[in-house]
Amino acid sequence: MRLKRTLKYMGQLFCVVTTAQVVFISALATISGTQAEIDYRILPAIMVTTFVGVLPTIMFVIGTENVSRKIYYLLVGIHFVLTTSFVFLSLNHFETFHRNNTIPVFLFFIAIYLTAHITAEMRTKKTIDELNKRINATHQD
Amino acid sequence: MKIIIQNPIENEEDSIVINVKNMTDKVMRALEILKSPDDVSVQLDNQTFKLPIPEIFYVESVDFKTFVCAESVVYQSKLKLYEIEAVLGQSDFLKISRQVTVNVGKIRSVASAGGGRIEVMLANGEKLIVSRQYAPDLKERFGL
Numbered sequence: 110m111r112l113k114r115t116l117k118y119m120g121q122l123f124c125v126v127t128t129a130q131v132v133f134i135s136a137l138a139t140i141s142g143t144q145a146e147i148d149y150r151i152l153p154a155i156m157v158t159t160f161v162g163v164l165p166t167i168m169f170v171i172g173t174e175n176v177s178r179k180i181y182y183l184l185v186g187i188h189f190v191l192t193t194s195f196v197f198l199s200l201n202h203f204e205t206f207h208r209n210n211t212i213p214v215f216l217f218f219i220a221i222y223l224t225a226h227i228t229a230e231m232r233t234k235k236t237i238d239e240l241n242k243r244i245n246a247t248h249q250d
Numbered sequence: 251m252k253i254i255i256q257n258p259i260e261n262e263e264d265s266i267v268i269n270v271k272n273m274t275d276k277v278m279r280a281l282e283i284l285k286s287p288d289d290v291s292v293q294l295d296n297q298t299f300k301l302p303i304p305e306i307f308y309v310e311s312v313d314f315k316t317f318v319c320a321e322s323v324v325y326q327s328k329l330k331l332y333e334i335e336a337v338l339g340q341s342d343f344l345k346i347s348r349q350v351t352v353n354v355g356k357i358r359s360v361a362s363a364g365g366g367r368i369e370v371m372l373a374n375g376e377k378l379i380v381s382r383q384y385a386p387d388l389k390e391r392f393g394l
Contacts (some may be wrong), residue, residue, distance in 0.1 A: 185365065229366035236366040236389065237368065240360045243392040248358075 115170045119163050126159045154203035161199045165191035185222070193218050279341060286339040292318045292325035301325060303342070307372050308352040309334055321374045344391055346370065347381040354391060 134151070173181055193215065200206030206214075224230050251270075258264060266284060270277055286305060289300040310317045311331040318325045318334070327334055335343065335351050345351045356372045360380075363369035368380040368388065380388055 173367070174366065181364050181367070226365070229362075230362065233362050233366045233368065236394065237360050237362055238394055240368075240389065240392055243394070244357055244359060247392070 111172055112170050115167060119166050122166065123159055123163045126162065127156060130155050151205070154199075154205055158196055158199040158203070161195040161250065162192050164195060185226075189218070189222055282339055285340050286341075287337060290318065290327065290329075290334065290337055292327050294323065294325045299325065303338060304353075304355070305340070305345075306353055307374060307376065308350055308378065309338070309343075309354045310351075311349045319376070344384075344387060346378060346384050346388060348383075350378055352378060360388075 119204065134155075168184065168188060168191075176184070196218075197206065197211075197214070268277065268281070287303070289302045292299050292301045292304070301320065301391050304384075305320050307319045307321060309327070309331060310319065316327040316329055316334055318327050329337070331349070331351065335345065338351065342353055342355055343351050352372070353369065356374075357370050358373050359371045360374050361369045361371065363379050368385055369384065370378050370380060372378070
């Protein structure tokens with residue numbers, strides 16, 4: 110069941126990231142005035158890079174419900190290292206990666222992880238504050 | 251709905267008469283509570299006890315064994331988790347993960363466990379993680 114959920118999530122992630130990349134490249138090409146067409150050779154590169162980038166998500170099939178906060182962040186750290194390594198290696202393989210871009214791409218990845226983490230924490234905090242209010246009200250009754 | 255509470259005459263057994271036209275959800279819930287047993291059979295050191303249900307903090311399944319946790323004592327039950335959940339009913343207990351069912355009345359506060367996970371703190375200081383799958387049930391229970 111958990112495997113099914115994880116695979117479904119990976120599939121959704123793959124579709125979203127692939128679409129986002131195609132839209133981003135098209136938009137960039139249009140804005141920069143170059144021909145707004147995507148080279149047919151870059152499409153397999155986008156798909157393979159996204160696929161290998163999504164692959165480490167399978168590690169969360171082990172479940173994070175019963176792990177401590179430390180272990181959870183360790184898992185997220187491992188996921189980050191695996192994802193960035195796979196993406197860098199894949200980009201390198203398709204010769205679409207320039208070494209000058211290493212730091213910006215790395216920072217971009219950190220920004221994505223931080224945004225995801227901060228968004229999740231903010232949503233949880235809001236829920237927790239409201240839940241605590243309700244729990245206190247229940248006990249006062 | 252009119253509620254009438256009467257004192258039984260001497261030597262008469264306690265009884266409840268429900269006089270309704272329709273069996274609404276509210277009445278069904280009340281019936282569920284009334285029909286539920288007051289205690290469960292648990293084992294500790296090869297001895298069997300009757301543990302009153304309100305004293306249960308949570309029930310946990312570990313390695314195909316079911317543990318019933320009270321304030322400071324952990325008992326074992328011969329029942330499977332889903333069997334004991336059926337005995338406990340849904341009015342006071344809530345499933346928070348595939349392995350744990352908690353007594354809602356024993357929850358004192360909730361906190362973040364990192365990564366968008368929720369941790370519940372019980373009256374005895376124990377902390378349990380609510381799985382993402384069951385987090386909506388917890389919110390719903392407290393009317394969110």
